Amino acid sequence: MKWISQEVETYLNAKEYVDTAVVPLYSVAIGGEMKESAEAAEFIGLLTTHLERQFTGRILLFPPFTYLKNDSGEKVLGELKNWEVNILEAEFKHVFYITSDIEWRTRENELDGAVIWVPSIPLEQMNDSQKLKMMDSQVKQLLALFTQKWHQKA
Amino acid sequence: MSKERVSRRQFLSYTLTGVGGFMAAGMLMPMVRFAVDPVLKAEAGGDFIATPKKVSELTDEPVRVDFTFKQKDAWYESDVTESAWVYKDGDKIIALSPVCKHLGCTVNWNSDKEHPEQFFCPCHYGRYTKDGTNIPGTPPLHPLDVYPYKEKDGFLYLGKAKPRKEA
Numbered sequence: 352m353k354w355i356s357q358e359v360e361t362y363l364n365a366k367e368y369v370d371t372a373v374v375p376l377y378s379v380a381i382g383g384e385m386k387e388s389a390e391a392a393e394f395i396g397l398l399t400t401h402l403e404r405q406f407t408g409r410i411l412l413f414p415p416f417t418y419l420k421n422d423s424g425e426k427v428l429g430e431l432k433n434w435e436v437n438i439l440e441a442e443f444k445h446v447f448y449i450t451s452d453i454e455w456r457t458r459e460n461e462l463d464g465a466v467i468w469v470p471s472i473p474l475e476q477m478n479d480s481q482k483l484k485m486m487d488s489q490v491k492q493l494l495a496l497f498t499q500k501w502h503q504k505a
Numbered sequence: 506m507s508k509e510r511v512s513r514r515q516f517l518s519y520t521l522t523g524v525g526g527f528m529a530a531g532m533l534m535p536m537v538r539f540a541v542d543p544v545l546k547a548e549a550g551g552d553f554i555a556t557p558k559k560v561s562e563l564t565d566e567p568v569r570v571d572f573t574f575k576q577k578d579a580w581y582e583s584d585v586t587e588s589a590w591v592y593k594d595g596d597k598i599i600a601l602s603p604v605c606k607h608l609g610c611t612v613n614w615n616s617d618k619e620h621p622e623q624f625f626c627p628c629h630y631g632r633y634t635k636d637g638t639n640i641p642g643t644p645p646l647h648p649l650d651v652y653p654y655k656e657k658d659g660f661l662y663l664g665k666a667k668p669r670k671e672a
Contacts, residue, residue: 361608368608368629368644408608409628483571483586498627 353403354414362411371410371497372443372464374434375399376450380420388420391451391471398469399449401486402493409501411443420452428458435464445500465500467493553655553662558591560598560656567592567614567624567635569603572663589652589663590614590624592635601637602650602666612649624649637669 352358352369362369375395380388396415403412416434418427431448438446446464448455451471459466469489474482511519556572567590576585588611590601601624603611610628617625617632623640624633632640637649650666 365608405611406628408605408610408626479573479584479586494627 352407352411354412359411365408366442369409369411370443371406371445371447371501372413372438373399373402373410373447373449374413374431374438374464375415376431376448376452376455377415377417378420378450378452378454379417384420387471390473390475393474394471395449395451395469397474397482397486398489401490402449405490405494406497410447413438416448424454424458428461432462435462439463447497447500465496467496553653553657553664555657556589556661556663558661559659560661561659563591563593563598563661565593567601569614570600570661570663589666591661594636598654598656598661599636600652600654600661600663602652604650604666605631605645606639606647606649607631607645 352362377392377395378388379392392415399412403410416431418430435446446462448462448464448466449469450466451469453468455466456468472485477485554572554574556570558568558570570589570591571586572589573584573586575582588603590603590612592599603613603624605612605626605628607626607629610626612624612626612631612633614624615621616627617623617630620632622635624635624637626632626645629644631643631645633645633649634640637651639645639648648669650668652666653664655662655664
């Protein structure tokens with residue numbers, strides 16, 4: 352379910368079935384790396400949209416957690432932890448973070464949720480059907496990962 | 506000049522009736538138009554959307570067919586991609602919507618090893634038989650929606666998915 356009023360309402364009525372929160376992590380760089388930063392955000396945005404389509408009935412796609420790239424790692428981690436505490440309090444059993452910022456791999460152990468790091472692929476050269484195909488294969492790989500996690504803690 | 510002269514009074518009353526009639530018609534016409542509007546409206550959902558799939562390529566094994574169309578959401582127009590599971594049943598084509606009737610996940614064909622030859626929803630393990638009928642005991646309560654289809658120039662065209670009657 353997406354973060355729009357209509358679907359959040361569906362979520363509130365079907366809470367017992369929706370036990371997974373997906374939070375995209377966007378790193379925002381201002382200045383020289385602006386383009387790469389936007390590219391990554393675009394990629395993660397498209398990927399999470401597709402993921403949501405596959406798993407509509409079991410995940411709630413949160414609005415992206417956005418932070419400045421040159422902010423200190425501790426501060427960003429602290430803030431995300433705060434999100435996590437709130438999400439887990441609200442009857443979610445699983446939390447997935449989807450990002451293409453490599454920094455999160457080192458911070459993963461400090462979080463309860465699973466960090467899924469996906470290297471960003473530039474989309475500007477692709478046409479729509481190529482994009483669709485690529486997202487499809489990415490989502491298929493994530494599908495295995497998600498179902499595995501769900502089985503573990505079922 | 507005819508013998509019966511039109512008097513000033515008659516002339517004025519004719520003109521007034523004429524102008525008044527036009528004004529009344531101008532006011533009434535839009536109202537009538539509004540009243541009968543639902544009747545005049547073209548049947549929505551009658552549009553068929555082209556898919557890149559050739560009908561001759563279809564077999565009795567369901568394949569995923571993606572198709573894209575434009576959707577207008579307020580002032581924002583976007584391309585929406587939808588999918589269908591399509592296969593041939595004799596000489597009939599069956600096009601099923603992949604949207605699970607439980608909570609809307611996307612179902613996959615033949616992806617659960619324990620239950621082959623079925624549509625499987627990975628979210629809450631809902632299952633459907635090949636013809637889209639929900640299997641009792643799994644979460645979905647309705648069969649999968651069906652797309653009406655058309656064949657044009659060898660390609661498959663799909664309409665708007667329609668829910669089916671209870672199986």
